[in-house]
Amino acid sequence: MPKRAAKPKLGRLEKLDPTDYWQTQADFQQWLTEAETLELLGEAAGLSLAPLADESLPELDYALLTEAETGLPVLVAAHQQGPGLSDLGQLLAWAAAEQAATVVWVAPDFSASVALTLDWLNQSSEVTFLGLTVELWRIGKAAMAANFMPVCGAVEDSEVELEAEAVEAAPAGEPEPEPEPLTPLQQENLEFWSGLCDRMDRQGSLVKPGSPTPEATMGFAIARAGFRLNAILDRDHGSLYTELLLSGIDAQPHFHLLAEEREAIADEMGLPLIWDGAGDQACMIASTLAEVNLDDRDRWPEYQTWFCDCLERFYEAFFDRIKRLDASGYRPLPRRATMTDALVLPARPRG
Numbered sequence: 001m002p003k004r005a006a007k008p009k010l011g012r013l014e015k016l017d018p019t020d021y022w023q024t025q026a027d028f029q030q031w032l033t034e035a036e037t038l039e040l041l042g043e044a045a046g047l048s049l050a051p052l053a054d055e056s057l058p059e060l061d062y063a064l065l066t067e068a069e070t071g072l073p074v075l076v077a078a079h080q081q082g083p084g085l086s087d088l089g090q091l092l093a094w095a096a097a098e099q100a101a102t103v104v105w106v107a108p109d110f111s112a113s114v115a116l117t118l119d120w121l122n123q124s125s126e127v128t129f130l131g132l133t134v135e136l137w138r139i140g141k142a143a144m145a146a147n148f149m150p151v152c153g154a155v156e157d158s159e160v161e162l163e164a165e166a167v168e169a170a171p172a173g174e175p176e177p178e179p180e181p182l183t184p185l186q187q188e189n190l191e192f193w194s195g196l197c198d199r200m201d202r203q204g205s206l207v208k209p210g211s212p213t214p215e216a217t218m219g220f221a222i223a224r225a226g227f228r229l230n231a232i233l234d235r236d237h238g239s240l241y242t243e244l245l246l247s248g249i250d251a252q253p254h255f256h257l258l259a260e261e262r263e264a265i266a267d268e269m270g271l272p273l274i275w276d277g278a279g280d281q282a283c284m285i286a287s288t289l290a291e292v293n294l295d296d297r298d299r300w301p302e303y304q305t306w307f308c309d310c311l312e313r314f315y316e317a318f319f320d321r322i323k324r325l326d327a328s329g330y331r332p333l334p335r336r337a338t339m340t341d342a343l344v345l346p347a348r349p350r351g
């Protein structure tokens with residue numbers, strides 16, 4: 001018999017809160033206008049979206065696109081949290097100002113009153129309104145994926161039926177199953193990250209914590225999509241890590257553009273840094289604290305203080321640099337000069 005091919009290892013799928021990833025409304029809106037996001041959004045909305053050719057348009061709180069097949073204007077707006085009826089009024093004002101033929105509204109969720117209003121608008125006007133929720137998922141410890149789901153407005157019946165078939169509803173009157181209890185290690189992680197979040201809130205940190213997690217890694221948004229600050233508990237090696245994770249197809253160009261300033265960055269931060277650009281779509285810049293004993297809870301405040309300080313230094317050093325990055329400006333070096341191995345650079349302490 002022929003030998004059966006080994007099955008790929010399945011990663012753990014974890015749903016994230018979009019507000020933990022996109023810190024501001026502007027970050028969320030900017031991510032929506034990126035080419036890869038527009039392709040994904042267009043597939044979910046049943047539209048072929050293309051940016052306007054006029055690059056001199058002012059920066060707005062929404063994106064004005066065109067439907068490639070018809071050439072008609074499409075207004076795409078993002079809302080970082082569940083929008084209310086007052087937000088819907090602002091959306092209608094934008095649509096009227098731009099004479100939009102289609103309005104696509106993206107948010108983590110929609111209230112029943114907003115969804116009902118969008119449905120009514122589709123029945124009583126010539127403009128097409130579509131509300132899509134956005135879900136953010138993490139696969140394993142690094143890779144993340146976004147998913148759009150049409151939930152109100154001009155949703156085709158077939159799409160609704162497909163969604164109903166894909167989700168097995170619980171029998172009426174039957175209570176929701178209880179979530180699986182946390183393991184002792186997960187409970188310990190949750191308590192550690194809860195303490196870190198409390199400390200960051202008290203200090204008024206530049207880095208905005210989200211919800212504490214039972215996992216060994218807790219993530220924080222920074223600057224734009226494709227970049228993530230991570231705090232990591234490495235019990236196997238008795239270490240803590242603060243890392244800037246670069247992901248996606250532009251991870252390598254972005255990494256090497258940042259690496260051109262690695263000495264200046266290390267001096268600004270006053271930390272020894274690990275630069276690891278070996279991954280095709282996942283690169284990392286990190287700092288570590290060794291000889292850590294997480295079993296000693298009396299030392300947790302010391303470790304949480306280290307994370308607070310380290311995360312702040314990463315944020316201050318990289319935020320503006322990340323905003324300015326343009327992957328098209330990267331020119332690969334000759335093969336012998338590329339950074340293929342992890343590089344640790346010492347730095348002078350900050351005064």
